[in-house]
Amino acid sequence: MSLAELSAAELAALAEDLTARYAELKSAGLKLDLTRGKPSAEQLDLSNDLLTLPGTGQTTSASGTDVRNYGGLEGLPEIRQIFGELLGIPTEQLVAADNSSLSVMHDSLAFALLHGRPGGTPWAGQPHKILCPTPGYDRHFHLAQELGFELVPVDLGTDGPDLQTIKRLVAADEAIKGIWVVPTYANPNGAVYSEAVTRELVSMPTAAADFTILWDNAYAVHHLTDDEIAAVDVLGLAAEAGNPDRVFVYASTSKITFAGAGVSFFGGSQAIVGWYLGHLAKRTIGPDKVNHLRHALYLKDADGVRALMRNHRAIIAPKFEAVEKILAERLGAYGVATWTEPHGGYFISLDVVDGTATEVVRLAKEAGIALTPAGSAYPYGKDPADRNIRIAPTFPPLDQVEAAMDGVATCVLLAAVRKQLDGS
Incomplete structure (x- = not known):
């Protein structure tokens, strides 16, 4: 009653x-x-073998790279290949970075604010807003607010956000530069973006030519049932729609291995990855490749992650x-x-x-x-x-x-x- x-x-x-x-x-x-x-x-105990390089104390990658030295801005190919398969992203379009995907989000947004995206103008020199499907991830919202974005809420359902509202907003307002997306088991309502919803997001007309989908696939392999939903090929769908540069993909091993000592990833079209690495090269000489190798040896392949x-x-x-x-x-x-x-x-x-x-x-x-x-x-x-x-x-x-x-x-x-x- x-x-x-x-x-x-x-x-x-x-x-x-x-x-x-x-x-x-x-x-x-x-x-x-x-x-x-x-x-x-x-x-966390499940991955304690990561505390040493599994097996031999190896310090050289399969390509012959000494992981203890400088360089390799894009990250070790071995770990990129493993997660490229899991995320549905070609290895050459995926960058492996340090432990925090939130840092990668910060960097990519900061680069867009300071320099503009490929062929565009700096976002910081113009009004900039970001769509926030709600309920959503508080750290996404705090990061965007810290960087000066106006946060615009839109309702989030079980298979994606309110598309009618989104289409109306992005068609009318050039200041809307992007949208946060957690496509698989969204934080906190568990929404899973359908392929149909994803197609609409990558293909819809936008007033801003540099509109960006911030695709944070944080829970791509974090299943609670036997129905292990595969990641949507968002980059392939964007290219098919004629908007190959619309998507920034993020992911990490933070809730797979060690939350504080994992590997983060950035993905996009080849143009977007080249743009990101070009700016990243001024900030760092390279990521923690020792940790990349440690993860690659421990996980072995995509099935090892599963x-x-x-x-x-x-x-x-x-x-x-x-x-x-x-x-x-x-x-x-x-x-x-x-x-x-x-x-x-x-x-x-x-x-x-x-x-x-x-x-x-x-x-x-x-x-x-x-x-x-x-x-x-x-x-x-x-x-x-x-x-x-x-x-x-x-x-x-x-x-x-x-x-x-x-x-x-x-x-x-x-x-x-x-x-x-x-x-x-």
Whole structure:
């Protein structure tokens, strides 16, 4: 029975029960954290062989490069080949960099701001806006804001963003220079961009000739089910549409091997890759090729990555199942929340009663449960409906995930009941 169907007496009784339950929760002295999508120590342990070059202590790549020395700006071919297959990108159109794809995003946007894209003018000398499918990745939004972009929200559905709104905006406004995209298991709602949606994005007319799709395939191989969705060939589709230079592709091994010591990637057309490397050469002499070789020797090939990710899945899938089970059992009957049941990625997107997300996060914090701030998945941290909360279940042990989510469910119900009482 939903809250709206309860009588005043039933609602008051439920409020009394939840208040008592919340008092018990606070007295338990919990210290639980569901804030960031980090791999657990158990997941990191899967790749401990990376702490030495697997096997022989090899220091020379297959091409004869001494990885201890300068050079090789584009990264080792071995690691580029492995991830080129996984991402659907030819090796020559993929650059392997250092540990953080966020750094690569920063560099590519900074290069466009300072120098313009190939054949274009610097973005910094003109108004520049960026489309932000929401709910979305807060670090994307913070980075763009830091670089002076105006953030323009557009709604994100299960198979991509609101195309009608996007087409209208990009056709009318030359200042819109790009759009953030997390195409596979998007952060936080698990959306998977369909090929049809991708075709529309790469082919649609835009007022800005240098409009750019910032294609962050962060979760390309992070599956939670047997249905291992293959990466869309976005560069091939863009070339077919006559816009080969429209896409910047990003990815990394951050949630595959070591989150703080992985390999990041940048991909694009040959013209875009040449442009990127030309500017990158002024910033660095080359990436950490020792780490590239270490990863190539450890992972061996694309199938090695797939096998490793199935071991990750065995660790984290039960945590996602626990979140979904507890939310269904505690909240399902009351009609106070909806949540995603993703097939991959690192997050569950929880929508609570409008106007209560901030209160839910506050209640949880006072009970010792840390959640990502309400609104963090929206540009400028402002969810106009104050309903979305991102749940990150991967880092804590399973028993802590269960305890935290039971507490979160109590907070969601309590906030909803109080709002209902205030409005009645």
